[in-house]
Structure formats: structure tokens, C-alpha cells
Amino acid sequence: MAVFSKSTAPQFAVDIYQNEYLPEGAREVNAIVTVTATGGGTSGGLPLVTQGPGAAVVIMVDCSGSMDDPPTKMHNARQATAAAIDTIRDGVAFAVIAGTHTAREVYPADGRLTVADSTTRHQAKQALRTLSADGGTAIGTWLWLADELFATADVPIRHGILLTDGRNEHEEPGALWAMLDACAGRFTCDARGVGTDWEVKELTGIASALLGSVDIVADPSGLADDFRQMMENAMGKGVADVALRVWTPQGCEIKWVRQVAPTVEDLTLRRTEAGPRAFDHPTGSWGDEARDYHVCIRIPATEVGQEMLAARVSLVLPQPDGTTQAVSQGLVRAFWTDDMAASTHINPQVAHYTGQAELAQAIQEGLEARKQGDFDSATTKLGRAVQLASASGNDDTAKLLAKVVDVVDAASGTVRLRARVANADEMTLETRSTKTVRVRK
Structure with missing residues (x-):
């Protein structure tokens, strides 16, 4: 397994965004993992290598x-x-x-x-x-x-x-x-x-x-x-074969790991074992860039006032001797509380990317229903996609949707299917359905 030298490889940082406060009986914790690579690949548009x-x-x-x-x-x-x-x-x-x-x-x-x-x-x-x-x-x-x-x-x-x-x-x-x-x-x-x-x-x-x-x-x-x-x-790529490693303690298990920016890509079934209760999810090659991942962990129900580490997420790079090395990590935590305000708050990053994943699914299901002649389902699904694109500020996808449906009211998702749609417009919408926008800061 080959890897660039340390002088040319980017440096990785992992940031975790979540609401760690859970109501009594909750058995699922969600977190957005933002991975940022800097100092490798390109600088000012010119390759460093x-x-x-x-x-x-x-x-x-x-x-x-x-x-x-x-x-x-x-x-x-x-x-x-x-x-x-x-x-x-x-x-x-x-x-x-x-x-x-x-x-x-x-x-x-x-x-x-x-x-x-x-x-x-x-x-x-x-x-x-x-x-x-x-x-x-x-x-x-x-x-x-x-x-x-x-x-x-x-x-x-x-x-x-x-x-x-x-x-x-x-x-x-x-x-x-x-x-x-x-x-x-x-x-x-x-x-x-x-x-x-x-x-x-x-x-x-x-x-x-x-x-x-x-x-x-x-x-x-x-x-x-x-x-x-x-x-x-x-x-512009500076390092290959980078993996997102997720370790969970006894009693916890990974429900899913999805890339959610810049595109939606489910990595759950691509994982490989990396030791006891640890799995590596492939992310490919990296240059100077940032990507976001949605990690969902099933956890055992615990009493109010208890807390636990639900997962440890790290970036793993291959080494010249064939081993791997974790270069940055973040922790996903869970704390059970009876404070309703704390436990019902939805983290903005989690909410945003949950909507982006739903947006991609709604577009794909809506276009498939349209091809099958199920126009009622197509209208419902594509209307929901318009609503999600509008709410999340995904303007590029909203423009593509407007070539397939007539938008009556974006906020409510009220649309009418267009009788005639150019093949290029329909295929462009389907091809780019998984492209997402990052959370507004």
C-alpha cells in the first residue's frame, strides 16, 4: 500500500456536530462528522506535488x-x-x-x-x-x-x-x-x-x-x-486510500455511515473490519477539501443522568510499511436527560443533512414514478423535493427541478408536472440529485 510522503500529504481535522442530550429511553444518536484536509494537494490552484x-x-x-x-x-x-x-x-x-x-x-x-x-x-x-x-x-x-x-x-x-x-x-x-x-x-x-x-x-x-x-x-x-x-x-489529490474509522463500545453498533457533502453516498456496506468493534469506511483520495459524514449509532437504553461514549470517529491513512495510522479523531457522546428543551433540540447540521439525503431520495423516487406513469406519486415526491431544496438553500437543485415541474409554491411543495420535459433536463436532475449544499454558517 503506497502513500505520499508526510511533506506532501494534507493535514486532517475532524469536527463533531451533534446534540448529545437524549430523552429517556432513546436508543439512537446522530452526529455530523466534518473532515477538513489542508496543506496538501493544491495551493492557489497549482499542484504542490x-x-x-x-x-x-x-x-x-x-x-x-x-x-x-x-x-x-x-x-x-x-x-x-x-x-x-x-x-x-x-x-x-x-x-x-x-x-x-x-x-x-x-x-x-x-x-x-x-x-x-x-x-x-x-x-x-x-x-x-x-x-x-x-x-x-x-x-x-x-x-x-x-x-x-x-x-x-x-x-x-x-x-x-x-x-x-x-x-x-x-x-x-x-x-x-x-x-x-x-x-x-x-x-x-x-x-x-x-x-x-x-x-x-x-x-x-x-x-x-x-x-x-x-x-x-x-x-x-x-x-x-x-x-x-x-x-x-x-x-490536486495528495493522499490515497483514506478511511473513516468508526469504533463503538460494547452494546453499541453502527446503524449507518453516509457521506452527505459534497454528495450523498452511503458507505455503510463498504466497511471492512479494523479490529475489535472498529470498521473502516473508504473515502478515496484527498486534496485540500472538506467533506461531511452522517454517522448514526444504536445505543443501549440508559437511565436519566447517565452518559456514555457512543463512538470514536477517526481518519486513518495508509503508511509505507503497510500499516495504517489514525491522524485525527472526534467523539460522539450520549447523555440522557429529562430536560425536554435540551433533548428535543435538533442539531442544525444533523437536520440540514437529513433533509439533503431526503431531497436526493425524493428526486430519484419522483423521477422513477414519472417514468412509470404514476403521476400522482411523481407530483408528491417532486413537490417534496422542491420544498426541501427551497428550505435548505440548494439553489442549483431548485433550478433543475423547475425544468421538470411548474412550481406553484416552493415553501409548501405545491407543484404541477410539466407535460413535456427535455431528456437532457430530466437526466441532469437525476444525475445531480445527490449533490448537496453545506450548512449555512
């Missing part, structure tokens, strides 16, 4: 036949890949894959990654001229080749960028999910869908399994800027 190779990136470009409809789609994909290549810093190992019903290494085309410098970046962009649209789509094979290439470089940060414009139609669904299971923890991957003929749940599942981001680029002309930004984010 300039020598390597400390990272590797593989760009997977859909070259199936549909990428030629219209022909500008393939042209924009080449331009976007070139923009990403230009953003790769010196010393980073990289490769480019053309994906169809098979996978082909476009550059360096020798079964290994190459190291970025002015010469190799120029050669890679020249090789992009060979990209043409022909064949089917089997994304599992693209990921397999990416994994094979990553295995040739002993680097801590391994990140993929995957672009597709269609559905994974030329391999069994089980083959893709099996490959995702095999790649999980080996590299992270951002996924992008261009146009409107791809499957949101499929691409979201890929990004989720590989702890990356997902988004739609409905207009292919926007690919270059998006690819450049993705690569800049990848270049």
Missing part, C-alpha cells in the same frame, strides 16, 4: 459507433482528451484507452503507463488522431485494461476518467459489476455521460463503486472544460 511519479491517470474514451452521431461528438471527445492531457503535470504516469466492445490502448500502446512531460504529452495528443467511432460498448473491458495499466506503476494516487455516450449493451450486466468489484479500492474513477442516450443509473453506479464523481455533459462542446476541470481535481 511537482515530482513523481506520485500519481497515475488513465483516460477511457468511448469510441463506439454512436460517437459519430453527430460527428462533432467524436471531435469534441478528442479535444476534451487533449485538454485533459495538457493538464497532467510532469512526472505523472498516464495512458489513453479507446473503448468499444473491446478496449485498446491508444497511448503509449506498449502495455504500460508512460510518464508525462512535454514530449509524451505531445505524442499522446498526436495519437488521438487515430480515435474513430466504430463498434459497440463494453465498459467492463475498459475498466479491466485500465486496471492492468495501473498495475504497472507503483504510485499512491490512481485515477480514471471515463466518457461514454451510450448504454453498456455488449457485455452482460453481471460482467460490469464484477469488474467494478474487482477494481474497487484499486483506483478511483470519474464518469461522464455525453448527450442523452446513456443510462444514468449505470454511470452513477460506476462512479459510486469507484468513489468518483458523475455528471452529464448534454452538449458535447462542453467536454473540454469539463475534462480539464476533472484532471485539475485529480492532480
Whole structure:
């Protein structure tokens, strides 16, 4: 297991937000864990790590036949890949894959990654001229080749960028999910869908399994800027394989651990044992950034006046010798009281992110009901989503919802379904449904 040196890795801080006062008989405690990383990754937009190779990136470009409809789609994909290549810093190992019903290494085309410098970046962009649209789509094979290439470089940060414009139609669904299971923890991957003929749940599942981001680029002309930004984010990572470790005392158990900002992502079932009553939840790679997690712990009922430690939450980093080290921690506490005012107060952070998780679920369920022709349920769910987005200040999501429903009254969630909705608007709302806003200070 590899890790950057201490001089380049960010420093982590853990802050706990909760109401530790519980009414008599309560058996559940909730807390928001804010993790902040500083001093690594990027500074002023420039990477702090300039020598390597400390990272590797593989760009997977859909070259199936549909990428030629219209022909500008393939042209924009080449331009976007070139923009990403230009953003790769010196010393980073990289490769480019053309994906169809098979996978082909476009550059360096020798079964290994190459190291970025002015010469190799120029050669890679020249090789992009060979990209043409022909064949089917089997994304599992693209990921397999990416994994094979990553295995040739002993680097801590391994990140993929995957672009597709269609559905994974030329391999069994089980083959893709099996490959995702095999790649999980080996590299992270951002996924992008261009146009409107791809499957949101499929691409979201890929990004989720590989702890990356997902988004739609409905207009292919926007690919270059998006690819450049993705690569800049990848270049800003300073440490990989970071885990959120949750330890609970005897009698307590973890109900769930969810990332709630910048996106909603359930990490509960991804945990691995890390000693007696301790579990590690994967969080991927970090640069200078902050993320929020919602931790819910089941606890034994205790009499009024008693208190207990419900959980200890820490950030765990891999070490060069294969061990792990906790670098920061926070405590989740419980205190039973008969003070009604204290025990009924809802912590603002917990309330906010509970609403953001409900918002994401309401959007997804509302859009699914709309697809199934259940317009009453769709109206109810999407109305609730409008209400939650308005109350939490999630303006971006509110704007996306307004393209799918006519908002009569945002505060009450009164809406009317629109008779006609552009595919791009519906897919954008579904793709970005898990994006959240942080608590207003």
C-alpha cells in the first residue's frame, strides 16, 4: 500500500456536530462528522506535488459507433482528451484507452503507463488522431485494461476518467459489476455521460463503486472544460486510500455511515473490519477539501443522568510499511436527560443533512414514478423535493427541478408536472440529485 510522503500529504481535522442530550429511553444518536484536509494537494490552484511519479491517470474514451452521431461528438471527445492531457503535470504516469466492445490502448500502446512531460504529452495528443467511432460498448473491458495499466506503476494516487455516450449493451450486466468489484479500492474513477442516450443509473453506479464523481455533459462542446476541470481535481489529490474509522463500545453498533457533502453516498456496506468493534469506511483520495459524514449509532437504553461514549470517529491513512495510522479523531457522546428543551433540540447540521439525503431520495423516487406513469406519486415526491431544496438553500437543485415541474409554491411543495420535459433536463436532475449544499454558517 503506497502513500505520499508526510511533506506532501494534507493535514486532517475532524469536527463533531451533534446534540448529545437524549430523552429517556432513546436508543439512537446522530452526529455530523466534518473532515477538513489542508496543506496538501493544491495551493492557489497549482499542484504542490511537482515530482513523481506520485500519481497515475488513465483516460477511457468511448469510441463506439454512436460517437459519430453527430460527428462533432467524436471531435469534441478528442479535444476534451487533449485538454485533459495538457493538464497532467510532469512526472505523472498516464495512458489513453479507446473503448468499444473491446478496449485498446491508444497511448503509449506498449502495455504500460508512460510518464508525462512535454514530449509524451505531445505524442499522446498526436495519437488521438487515430480515435474513430466504430463498434459497440463494453465498459467492463475498459475498466479491466485500465486496471492492468495501473498495475504497472507503483504510485499512491490512481485515477480514471471515463466518457461514454451510450448504454453498456455488449457485455452482460453481471460482467460490469464484477469488474467494478474487482477494481474497487484499486483506483478511483470519474464518469461522464455525453448527450442523452446513456443510462444514468449505470454511470452513477460506476462512479459510486469507484468513489468518483458523475455528471452529464448534454452538449458535447462542453467536454473540454469539463475534462480539464476533472484532471485539475485529480492532480490536486495528495493522499490515497483514506478511511473513516468508526469504533463503538460494547452494546453499541453502527446503524449507518453516509457521506452527505459534497454528495450523498452511503458507505455503510463498504466497511471492512479494523479490529475489535472498529470498521473502516473508504473515502478515496484527498486534496485540500472538506467533506461531511452522517454517522448514526444504536445505543443501549440508559437511565436519566447517565452518559456514555457512543463512538470514536477517526481518519486513518495508509503508511509505507503497510500499516495504517489514525491522524485525527472526534467523539460522539450520549447523555440522557429529562430536560425536554435540551433533548428535543435538533442539531442544525444533523437536520440540514437529513433533509439533503431526503431531497436526493425524493428526486430519484419522483423521477422513477414519472417514468412509470404514476403521476400522482411523481407530483408528491417532486413537490417534496422542491420544498426541501427551497428550505435548505440548494439553489442549483431548485433550478433543475423547475425544468421538470411548474412550481406553484416552493415553501409548501405545491407543484404541477410539466407535460413535456427535455431528456437532457430530466437526466441532469437525476444525475445531480445527490449533490448537496453545506450548512449555512
